[in-house]
Amino acid sequence: MKLKISIIFPLLAVTLLLFGCQSEVNSPDRNDLLNDQLSYETVDSDLALMKDGGMPLDNAAGVFSIGWNEMFRPFIDSTEVKGMAFAVAFGERPTDLPHFRKFGLDMGDIFINYPGNQVEMYKHNHPSRGVAYSLFERPFGHHESENLLEYIPNTEYQFEVTGSENFTPITITLTSPAALINITIPDFGQIINPAEDLTINWEGGKEGKVGIRLMPDFRDRRGHHGGPGGMHGGPGPDQNPPMHRVIFIILDTNTGTYTFSSEQIQELLNGIPANGLRAEVSQMDFGQVEHENGTLSTAMRNGNSVMMRIQE
16 A cells, blocks of 8 residues: 655755675774765755655654665766664754754764674764764765675674763664665656557565655766767766655555556656666564663664666
8 A cells, every 4th residue: 555655855865875794893984074965965854754654754853774786876886785884862952953952972982893893983073963873875974995784684683882981882783674666667768659558567575564756867878988879977967866756655564566657657757867776675563662861763674776777
């Protein structure tokens, strides 16, 4: 059953990719103020997306999230599994962001532990937004390594929080899905007719709610190596969709399929010079953990996307 069908404003988090894992502690560098700014906006966007997906964010004392290949991330086609994570605990003082609405508390250091690995999260500190923790790749984060957070099926990933005077230590455990979501139909770069219905099929993920997003895309026609004819080339100068042209749907169950009507597609494309469509499927598995500060919300997320060319 569909919970929600709407055309919404896309959010700031675009092309935040985080890769693989390392078997030793990774110590992030701490020098790029611009990356700090973008990281806070990225966390704010993620919080908005999770609230829209059903997380009880307004009453949460904090949020801890891990995800791979999420629907709001991959704007470049790739077979690599891309991981990311963030954590924040809310204080009382308001901030200038709509969803990261309360000043972030210092939680000490945070590590993500999983079999044979320990990864240190980068600790951001902002004068008016407080402290936030992230594993985001540059330019929205501080990591250049290709190996930071590996996906292992059905595996426990632990946030190890060392604590501070404002936040007592805690260990939070999330379990990865048995299989990541993978879109099987249509193929990447497939030519579609906007006058016909569009069916998206996928496999993997857990039982439960699934989010689906469809939006126009504006790309040049270069291939992977700059040649003509591919949708795999780098994005053109105006690759982001107009701010009101995104269809976001939430399904109650992981059905493995959803069909957009031709009317929806034509409304999406009407009056804009799009040469492609992007469909994205994602799952957000929410949970809650009790702490002295209140209820902490958790999310284990994964997703996949596919780009299609529009028939001319």
